[in-house]
Amino acid sequence: METTLSLKEAFAQLKESEPKLRIREYAKRLNASEAELVALGVGTTAVRLRPDFVAILGELESLGYVMALSRNDEVVHERKGIYENFSTTPHASLFVGKDIDLRIFPSAWAYAFAVTEGEDKPRKSLQFFTTDGIATHKVYLESKSNMEAYDTLVAKYKDENQSSELEIGALLPLESTELPDSEIDVKSFQESWINLKDTHEFFGLLKKHKLTRTQALRLAPSETHAKKIDNKALRRALELAAKEHVSIMVFVGNAGMIQIHTGEVKNIVEHGPWINVLDPMFNLHAREDGIAQSWIVRKPTEDGIVTSLELFSEKNELVCTLFGARKPGIPELESWRKLVEQL
Incomplete structure (x- = not known):
């Protein structure tokens, strides 16, 4: 609890001194994960969702026109459209739409939140994180998205556990160790x-x-x-x-x-x-x-x-x-x- 409170205070102070940073940068500055910072908003700006990732993915089409965001440290990819043609296998899930085209590996996913950002013009999103607390994918609602479907989805998958505490695992390597x-x-x-x-x-x-x-x-x-x-x-x-x-x-x-x-x-x-x-x-x-x-x-x-x-x-x-x-x-x-x- 002391750790959570101190992180919350440090995050608030950093946002006040440098309000234009992205949350990924805040996390680096605070030696925390992005998921931990999002979780600090549970009860105010964030709703913790059950880790039923494949089921949630299967309902994204109901949101209509949205923006899909995936990134790593070096590159950010943002694509607008509708989540269409969903399918899943034991190893991966896919969306193969004309606009949004994804290859998803849910076994690496650990946390999901519904997030509301901004005060003047609140922006709603679904945000998914891997076991190391790093954002793997985000779905941002646009002005012509189906807000009612979003609210229904959030209510359906709201976790009974609305704690801010997360068990963050080790960093997931994208590349294996190189042999001679x-x-x-x-x-x-x-x-x-x-x-x-x-x-x-x-x-x-x-x-x-x-x-x-x-x-x-x-x-x-x-x-x-x-x-x-x-x-x-x-x-x-x-x-x-x-x-x-x-x-x-x-x-x-x-x-x-x-x-x-x-x-x-x-x-x-x-x-x-x-x-x-x-x-x-x-x-x-x-x-x-x-x-x-x-x-x-x-x-x-x-x-x-x-x-x-x-x-x-x-x-x-x-x-x-x-x-x-x-x-x-x-x-x-x-x-x-x-x-x-x-x-």
Whole structure:
């Protein structure tokens, strides 16, 4: 209780002295998790929800037009639309809508809250956190969202436990520990890469050969398959995609979520260390000084070569990936390949 009170007081003081910080930054300053700070508002600004995550996800479509937000430390991905075409398996849940496109890993999720922020114009959201208290996904209501459906959902899933106390676990790693190159069967790995039939097989390839992703790129069959390039690549790719009207896919992930945008980008804006996409339906905010490695990666598939731009943090975590817009059975856009050549 003493810890909770002292954190609450410290949070209040910090908000008063620096009112414009994001809650993720407040958490870092206070050596706490974002979930712990949200939980301090239980009874006033937050309602604790039962951890029935798949059931809650299955009802998000009822909210209508909303904004979906997923992020990691380096990149924020915001996409407006309706949560459509929900499905779930023992390993993952999916939304495959034309606007909101998600790959969800609920086993990493631990907490959910309904949150009301702001006094003049209160903004309502559903916020989900992984076992380490880090935000994995947020659903923000817009002016044309179904407020009644939101209230019904919150009432239905309100937890009997409305305590501010959380049991925060260890930090969830996005990347495993790297083995020495000498312990890797490099020849077998390279042959497997060359014989790929689908981009989704790549994750299994890493697991089979006990490789981290950056190690795999470093040990690729050739520079044609993986080439390290300058860390301004994301900025250049976005600017070229906007200028040349190239439809792209932008993936941003964390331990519990991958969020995807498919379509053109138009308004590319630099603001301090951030490079931003500021379009009506899609916003991206990427902290360029947090990108430590940028790679052009090519994988063979039954539809031909698929090319991606992969961006990594200093911790070797994959924080953002760009592809040319495509669907299975359709070859990669030639305009995307030409764009990548310019990088």
